[in-house]
Amino acid sequence: MNRERDEIAVVGAGLAGCLLACFLARRGYAVALYERRPDPRTGTVERGRSINLALSERGLDALRRIGLDEQVMADALPMRGRMVHPVLGEPGFQSYSVSGDRAINSISRGALNNALLEAAAKLPGVRIAFDHRLVGLDPDTARMTFETPQGTATADARVVLGTDGAGSAVRGQLLEHGLVTESVDFLDYGYKELTIPPAGGDFALDEGALHIWPRGTSMMIALPNPDRSFTCTLFWPTHGTASFASLGSKAAIEQHFAAHYPDLLPLAPDLVDDYQHNPVGVLGTVRCDPWQVNGRVGLLGDAAHAIVPFYGQGANCAFEDVVELDRCLTECDDDWSGALPLFQQRRQGNAEAIARMALANFVEMRDKVASPVFRTRKKVEHALERALPGRYVSQYEMVSFSTVPYAQVRRRVRRQYQVLGAVAAGVLAAVAGAAVAIGRGRRR
The missing domain is CATH 3.30.70 (Alpha-Beta Plaits)
Structure with missing residues (x-):
């Protein structure tokens, strides 16, 4: 019996890959986790590449499902808002939530990766191969070719899942075979x-x-x-x-x-x-289609839909991918040929929604947060949230402090703005009407 043929191969032992290995092992799968780098637990961090993560509810929801949330949060630092530093004058604080007590969490990418890697390594059925750089993939047979310090090696798998980031080698192999399209x-x-x-x-x-x-x-x-x-x-x-x-x-x-x-x-x-x-x-946005080929090869996280970091949702979104794939496997009775297309159907629109919101948030952070108009709008939003609890919720709160699908967030925000626009128009019309009436009264 060839053990490799029964394994699910996860290519990329970053955040999404390690979390995915944990979820798959929990389902009883044999998992082979391949990583092109040496073991990060024993190596040194590359200079200038340690961007912190802002871990929020979507990521925490995924960690709770495998019992890692408390361990990870032990070293997290909650950030309840933005502190805006002008060129001149004192910094000003802007709360993220109407209550002021909700927070996104600053956490080291490396520390989180190591915690997930440790968790995966301890699970039965998981084996990890470092210093394995994918250089070949047959999408029909799921046979992989790696470059290793010892030379070229091949490995087989039942399914290959690419979680190897924005520059995904798995996606690159599918591109070479003409099986996906890509835009960066x-x-x-x-x-x-x-x-x-x-x-x-x-x-x-x-x-x-x-x-x-x-x-x-x-x-x-x-x-x-x-x-x-x-x-x-x-x-x-x-x-x-x-x-x-x-x-x-x-x-x-x-x-x-x-x-x-x-x-x-x-x-x-x-x-x-x-x-x-x-x-x-x-910095860039990666889109590709499809995210899977014949139920044998699939892409998750940045390998399928990398986004810019300005909403702090890259890792959170990738973690949510893992949760959704796990859900699809359950609904499809672990039939990968059904689960992978269903996963793309459910997640692609949400990935596009957060990609657009992240780009828009760059403009907000870069250009708007220091302006009086922006601060006034935020005050109005918080006032509406207090006056209409559960009925009016800001985009930031829904993205960062809930698991409402990203595409649904965008639709709801558009409806809220339409209602606000109609109310504002009505108020202006009433004020204008009152002004006309007062003017007529004075003329009499």
């Missing part, structure tokens, strides 16, 4: 990480907030870490006179930050070194 829309923006260390053994900024420096054409955010540091991420244009490409020398970097981020310089003693040596990452 890159932003003219990149990202670079900086660090704010602890100050006197404590946090240098309020640890209960996501800090944001909106600057119109660019922005920076900072998320707290358990060691009392902050991981800052610059989102800047990649070309032009005010971009990553325009700053090179130590003097130019210091001058730019003094002008645009004056409160950061005293807090980040290694800013220039971080800026000069940390890489610039790319």
